[in-house]
Amino acid sequence: MEENIKALLEQFRAIAGDPRKAMADHLAETGKGAIGMMPIYAPEELVHATGYLPVGLWGGSRPVTKARTYLPPFACSVMQQVMELECEGAYDDLAAVVFSVPCDTLKCMSQKWKGTSPVLVFTHPQNRGLEAANRFLEREYAILKEKLEGITGVKITNAALERSIQIYNENRAAMREFSALAAQYPQVISAVDRHAVFKARLFMEKSRHTALVRALMEAVRAEEPQPWTGKKVVVTGILLEPNGLLELFDRLGLAIVADDLAQESRQIRVDVPDGDEAPLYRLARVWQNMYGCSVATDTKKQRGPMLMDMARKTGADAVVVAMMKFCDPEEWDYPIYYKQFEAQGVRSLMIEVDQESTSFEQLHTRLQSLVETL
Amino acid sequence: MSEKSVQEMTAKELLAYYQAKLDEEARQAKANGKLVCWSASVAPPEMCVAMDIAMVYPETHAAGIGARKGAMDMLEVADRMGYSVDCCSYGRVNMGYMELLKEEAMTGKTPEALANSPAARVPLPDLVITCNNICNTLLKWYENLAAELNIPCIVIDVPFNHTMPVSEHAKEYIADEFRNAISQLEVICGRPFDYEKFHQVRRQTQRSIEQWNRIASMSRYKPSPLNGFDLFNYMALVVCARSRDYAEITFRKFADELEEKYKKGESAFKGAEQNRIAWEGIAVWPYLGHTFKTLKNQGTIMTGSAYPNMWDLTYDAEDESLHSMAEAYTRTYINTCLDNKVAVLRRIMEEGQCDGVLYHLNRSCKLMSFLNVETAERIQEKNGLPYVSFDGDQTDPRNFAPAQYDTRVQALGEMMEQAADGGQA
Ligand code: SF4
Ligand code: SF4
Numbered sequence: 001m002e003e004n005i006k007a008l009l010e011q012f013r014a015i016a017g018d019p020r021k022a023m024a025d026h027l028a029e030t031g032k033g034a035i036g037m038m039p040i041y042a043p044e045e046l047v048h049a050t051g052y053l054p055v056g057l058w059g060g061s062r063p064v065t066k067a068r069t070y071l072p073p074f075a076c077s078v079m080q081q082v083m084e085l086e087c088e089g090a091y092d093d094l095a096a097v098v099f100s101v102p103c104d105t106l107k108c109m110s111q112k113w114k115g116t117s118p119v120l121v122f123t124h125p126q127n128r129g130l131e132a133a134n135r136f137l138e139r140e141y142a143i144l145k146e147k148l149e150g151i152t153g154v155k156i157t158n159a160a161l162e163r164s165i166q167i168y169n170e171n172r173a174a175m176r177e178f179s180a181l182a183a184q185y186p187q188v189i190s191a192v193d194r195h196a197v198f199k200a201r202l203f204m205e206k207s208r209h210t211a212l213v214r215a216l217m218e219a220v221r222a223e224e225p226q227p228w229t230g231k232k233v234v235v236t237g238i239l240l241e242p243n244g245l246l247e248l249f250d251r252l253g254l255a256i257v258a259d260d261l262a263q264e265s266r267q268i269r270v271d272v273p274d275g276d277e278a279p280l281y282r283l284a285r286v287w288q289n290m291y292g293c294s295v296a297t298d299t300k301k302q303r304g305p306m307l308m309d310m311a312r313k314t315g316a317d318a319v320v321v322a323m324m325k326f327c328d329p330e331e332w333d334y335p336i337y338y339k340q341f342e343a344q345g346v347r348s349l350m351i352e353v354d355q356e357s358t359s360f361e362q363l364h365t366r367l368q369s370l371v372e373t374l
Numbered sequence: 375m376s377e378k379s380v381q382e383m384t385a386k387e388l389l390a391y392y393q394a395k396l397d398e399e400a401r402q403a404k405a406n407g408k409l410v411c412w413s414a415s416v417a418p419p420e421m422c423v424a425m426d427i428a429m430v431y432p433e434t435h436a437a438g439i440g441a442r443k444g445a446m447d448m449l450e451v452a453d454r455m456g457y458s459v460d461c462c463s464y465g466r467v468n469m470g471y472m473e474l475l476k477e478e479a480m481t482g483k484t485p486e487a488l489a490n491s492p493a494a495r496v497p498l499p500d501l502v503i504t505c506n507n508i509c510n511t512l513l514k515w516y517e518n519l520a521a522e523l524n525i526p527c528i529v530i531d532v533p534f535n536h537t538m539p540v541s542e543h544a545k546e547y548i549a550d551e552f553r554n555a556i557s558q559l560e561v562i563c564g565r566p567f568d569y570e571k572f573h574q575v576r577r578q579t580q581r582s583i584e585q586w587n588r589i590a591s592m593s594r595y596k597p598s599p600l601n602g603f604d605l606f607n608y609m610a611l612v613v614c615a616r617s618r619d620y621a622e623i624t625f626r627k628f629a630d631e632l633e634e635k636y637k638k639g640e641s642a643f644k645g646a647e648q649n650r651i652a653w654e655g656i657a658v659w660p661y662l663g664h665t666f667k668t669l670k671n672q673g674t675i676m677t678g679s680a681y682p683n684m685w686d687l688t689y690d691a692e693d694e695s696l697h698s699m700a701e702a703y704t705r706t707y708i709n710t711c712l713d714n715k716v717a718v719l720r721r722i723m724e725e726g727q728c729d730g731v732l733y734h735l736n737r738s739c740k741l742m743s744f745l746n747v748e749t750a751e752r753i754q755e756k757n758g759l760p761y762v763s764f765d766g767d768q769t770d771p772r773n774f775a776p777a778q779y780d781t782r783v784q785a786l787g788e789m790m791e792q793a794a795d796g797g798q799a
Binding site for chain 1: 454457462469509510513515516517518521522526527529531533534537541544546547550554623712737739743744745748
């Protein structure tokens with residue numbers, strides 16, 4: 001592999017693995033701190049427009065101990081991790097934490113922050129087809145904006161917000177391009193690397209991330225794509241971590257040719273629409289346009305058809321369902337799309353994702369049997 | 375029983391009579407080609423009732439199946455469909471039941487599990503209506519019902535109130551959703567909406583709620599003429615018939631009976647009531663008798679629970695902007711910030727003159743479990759009263775251990791006694 005590609009991927013991995021350093025660097029350069037963004041969706045553009053660094057809080061891979069006092073064992077794995085980190089004070093350097101509450105667990109989590117940072121909660125409307133929902137969300141965002149201004153001391157002007165929107169739309173477009181490119185070069189971009197590029201996005205100022213992703217894409221394109229002798233899969237779920245789990249995909253020759261992970265491609269699925277309306281209103285429209293996610297109400301249940309479409313377009317051999325342990329929104333979606341897969345002859349395998357886990361033998365066996373039957 | 379004898383029935387008889395009548399009406403509606411709607415328990419029925427749609431309430435239905443020890447069969451069907459045991463057991467029982475009804479409708483044969491089930495027979499819906507004022511699980515569950523049956527789903531989304539009081543923009547949004555539901559219903563029913571009846575139904579709902587609140591308020595007396603567990607039973611009608619006079623008639627009767635009892639100096643408890651507790655969370659339906667008796671045996675009566683109180687849907691029926699109705703349906707205590715949740719529970723404890731709290735850590739219900747620790751700590755900070763928590767589930771019998779429950783209840787009893795003896799000074 002070309003040295004340049006290697007160096008770039010190394011860079012993504014380093015950033016993905018060390019959000020603290022990203023925060024320190026940002027502070028040193030801009031004099032501004034960081035603001036935590038809880039999963040799953042938030043108008044990050046608002047934070048970006050203050051010059052603070054938005055940092056995604058998607059758990060870690062710690063043994064869960066302190067969190068046990070505050071969460072019963074049947075809370076999802078990622079929130080167990082977040083709670084553990086809250087208890088450890090890992091988030092206390094954040095100027096604030098932005099909290100959306102699209103599932104029951106997040107509603108509760110928003111009311112029991114154990115760290116010291118102020119928590120800014122807003123609610124997504126779920127009757128998403130209605131214009132009234134857009135107006136409601138616009139108002140929620142306006143309140144959030146005021147709170148952010150209060151905390152950062154920065155006035156978020158429409159001009160600054162439009163600039164941030166543009167930066168984010170460019171980043172999302174670049175990431176969609178990257179995802180497609182990674183599917184063509186599985187030999188060059190491993191599952192672990194692919195994830196690192198997505199994860200680094202959670203900790204980097206987005207115009208920089210875009211530049212780095214573009215540099216990587218250019219270097220990769222300079223190489224000839226090679227035929228892939230392994231199998232191809234689409235992954236769906238909240239997230240696919242830790243790296244030990246992703247390494248199984250690489251070891252077994254399972255290329256991730258597209259993802260529908262809340263932490264990865266769902267973040268870049270929908271752009272802020274163009275138009276003459278005020279930026280806050282257009283930001284609210286993103287939620288209306290969102291699709292295929294378990295926490296965005298959809299009485300038509302289009303996730304199954306969407307996944308099958310993804311598999312068809314990418315030539316995937318199967319869909320791997322990365323089921324976040326104890327995530328009920330995802331668990332409720334499963335029987336519906338599983339039935340649709342069966343009806344259409346789409347192969348699938350459900351594996352459980354527990355960020356805390358350190359041993360992957362069982363998952364290895366299950367993924368291996370999938371590979372053998374494809 | 376004939377309609378005439380309704381006047382002579384006791385509240386308990388009325389409860390059973392109207393519950394059976396509602397199921398029968400739903401079956402009749404189906405047989406006569408009228409519309410049947412399955413509804414979330416605190417979703418507003420006012421619009422559907424105004425359009426004369428027969429309502430069926432899956433949570434209450436599932437609770438009934440659980441109480442009659444029929445949950446396991448339904449849960450197994452849901453298992454086979456791919457539902458994880460982590461999903462709410464009300465939802466799983468209902469998806470299992472739906473699947474069996476569907477199979478029956480498609481094959482013309484009644485599946486054995488359905489034929490042998492103690493479940494009350496209810497018909498498949500033509501539409502569903504859901505509302506997330508008690509949880510977002512109800513959004514997922516009803517999405518699935520709509521998809522499985524290929525029927526319309528009316529969503530009344532009430533955004534989580536992270537700040538109280540309820541914001542104006544939330545009321546505006548919800549009122550707009552009511553208007554949208556009305557236009558959805560006009561399409562589904564194929565006729566114009568009956569605004570006059572809608573107005574009447576809102577008034578009826580308020581009359582029912584007024585009587586419901588009268589019952590709940592009876593636990594303020596010491597000793598209490600009301601056994602709090604009765605609220606769990608009567609809840610069936612505040613869920614299923616609050617927009618009908620069935621609820622009003624039954625609740626008025628029950629409240630009158632309780633008042634009578636109070637006047638005569640009788641209490642719910644045979645023997646001396648030794649201490650009074652608040653029950654936080656849903657009942658454990660498959661073990662309702664056990665959970666009640668354990669308390670009773672140690673002289674403890676339940677005189678407060680925020681759960682039945684969720685149906686205190688008091689609003690201004692004359693408010694045509696529907697903002698008042700919107701506010702009533704969104705302010706459910708579990709749809710609000712922790713500060714408000716704590717305030718509601720505290721008030722209930724004060725009104726019920728409770729000496730302690732029993733928290734149900736419900737394996738099925740994330741929203742009614744994940745804030746228990748914080749709620750308990752904050753309340754104790756304020757009123758100094760003891761509490762314990764037990765592990766349970768409202769309809770999956772596998773998640774409740776009677777022995778653990780008994781031990782915890784006993785511990786609570788001891789703490790309350792100590793406190794009464796001044797041991798906590
Ligand atoms: S969506 Fe799932 S993984 Fe995310 S917080 Fe909710 S339950 Fe947990
Ligand atoms: S038990 Fe909890 S999760 Fe289930 S329907 Fe009721 S409120 Fe929702």
